[in-house]
Amino acid sequence: MRKVLYPGTFDPVTNGHIDIIQRACDLFDKVVVTVAINPTKTPLFSVKERIKFIADSVQDFPKVSVDSFDGLVVDHAKNIGAIGIIRGLRAMSDFEYEFQMALMNRKLAKKINTVFLMPHEKYTYLNSSIIRNLASFNSDVSDFVPPIVQEALKIKFRK
Numbered sequence: 001m002r003k004v005l006y007p008g009t010f011d012p013v014t015n016g017h018i019d020i021i022q023r024a025c026d027l028f029d030k031v032v033v034t035v036a037i038n039p040t041k042t043p044l045f046s047v048k049e050r051i052k053f054i055a056d057s058v059q060d061f062p063k064v065s066v067d068s069f070d071g072l073v074v075d076h077a078k079n080i081g082a083i084g085i086i087r088g089l090r091a092m093s094d095f096e097y098e099f100q101m102a103l104m105n106r107k108l109a110k111k112i113n114t115v116f117l118m119p120h121e122k123y124t125y126l127n128s129s130i131i132r133n134l135a136s137f138n139s140d141v142s143d144f145v146p147p148i149v150q151e152a153l154k155i156k157f158r159k
């Protein structure tokens with residue numbers, strides 16, 4: 001059973017994240033998507049809401065489960081018996097930070113490898129903060145996020 005962990009802030013989950021989850025399902029037996037609790041960030045949506053949005057969006061993916069964690073990603077990976085960590089790479093600008101994290105995580109847990117997956121080109125310019133920004137101006141984000149997120153953003157920014 002080859003299980004992998006896909007950690008992130010997912011504030012909120014976008015179609016780019018879902019694309020990565022789908023690709024991870026093609027490669028592994030089980031994909032655990034985990035919402036990182038980061039005390040230095042002030043997210044728009046609560047952990048509970050972010051989990052709900054992901055769970056709702058992956059209903060048709062039997063290999064996927066969703067949870068959250070507070071602490072080091074590698075510790076969570078070890079605790080759930082994951083063999084690797086999935087991260088998405090959109091552009092060179094992601095690379096330096098992701099490379100550093102991957103090497104540090106490998107230093108902390110030798111056996112846990114980070115696997116980078118590239119989303120479809122149409123998602124390479126997409127990130128959660130752009131979505132939050134667009135939605136705050138009541139812009140249509142239906143091409144970029146699952147329907148449950150679209151609705152939640154509408155409610156959040158309703159004037």
Ligand code: ADP
Binds near residue numbers: 007014017089118
């Ligand atoms: P984090 O704070 O951990 O970067 P994010 O939710 O922003 O949390 O991203 C989680 C992971 O998903 C990261 O590996 C990031 O590169 C990847 N990711 C974010 N947006 C996209 C996208 N549009 N396409 C593919 N991967 C993405």
